Amino acid sequence: MTPAARVQAAIDLVDAILNAARGQGASADTLARNFFRERRYMGSGDRRAVRDLAWRAVRRFGELPQNGRAALAGLAREDAELAALFDGSSYGPAPLRDDEPVATGGLIPGWIEALLPPLFDDGEKAALLDRAPLDLRYDPSRTDPDALRAIWPDIAFSEALPRAARLPGNTPVEASAPWQAGAIDVQDWGSQAIVQACLGEETPGLVIDLCAGAGGKTLALSAMLPAARIIASDTSRDRLQAMEPRRRRAGPDRIEPLLLDPRREWERLAPFEVQADLVLVDAPCSGSGTWRRNPETRWRLTPERLARVAAEQARLIEIAMRLVRPGGALVYAVCSLLPDEGPRQAARGLCAGKGWTIVPLDMQIGRPIGADGRLCDASDKGIAGRLLTPQHDSTDGFFFTRACRS
């Protein structure tokens, strides 16, 4: 393909991503896979260049561009080499006109930017849309840092998290021997920090991972707490089923999947009332902390959707509180940076609960945040939990908190 033809292909791909965002259709990753499958004539270099360009456009504009061409035209305004490729050549885009729509503005939709906590300066905002590295969790009973370093000399290890390693974003780990042996799994360091927050002084006997999904955190909990009985519940049959191949790769465990009926969750959870030593609520959320990986999701969020998801989070916290035994703990987490989903939920739900206390987490990652969305000291009475941000912690954005029941 010529460079101009690659630009036109990126315009077509961004059009597909925009249409799906407007209609809540398939994810950008799925669309890209289908797009390239239908265009077998593209070589791997073409595919990489088209994808990079399309993703550059998706990352660059927070407000939904009018169409793919407007998005690429917006990029071309900042990049003379790209502008020169709008040359009207065959398969390339028509020359740019002064009167055509061009995407403009910042990285984040205005209405979401207004909701971010005060700590979000320009650096923090830009980092939300940076490229993410490839984070791994390794199983120390099957491998160790030296063995991993022998395969990937540029691998890095976290000082804050005991099993966390990091590779450049495009490393093909799935072909590696440690992957095949189930000795490593892909998991953002932020997710690993949440699992770390679940580990208290006492070893829990019964753990309920209320929103287990495809089991990212369930499997990490199972590796850290091999003697615990772990109930992995979710309302999505597909997600629970997606956990199965991951479980097989990771080896024997004590995980029990439990499919819940939406809005009738208690029917299946009632036998565990006041029984759990630990309940993890990794709640459904806006995903505003994961724009590094899924930048198009910020075009899908609306104020109505945010209000709906926040109401669901409050309901899930209430359910989880009924499951914890006196002396047990509840960990609430969202991959969101918006106070309405994080600190305010914790303040409304957990701090307001009689007999519940938020426990400051002593960790080398993240920062304590108050219910008002401002950073605070760990000893602050108004502490709501911990915030991880891409700039400060090199992780996806997360809020999490641990509360104990007396």
Ligand SMILES: C[S@@+](CC[C@H](N)C(=O)[O-])C[C@H]1O[C@@H](n2cnc3c(N)ncnc32)[C@H](O)[C@@H]1O
């Ligand atoms: C952030 S994801 C969980 C990710 C998962 N814990 C992991 O580490 O891979 C949120 C999950 O909540 C589930 N969910 C949504 N509503 C729910 C409900 N009412 N009860 C239980 N799970 C629910 C979704 O299906 C989704 O899998």
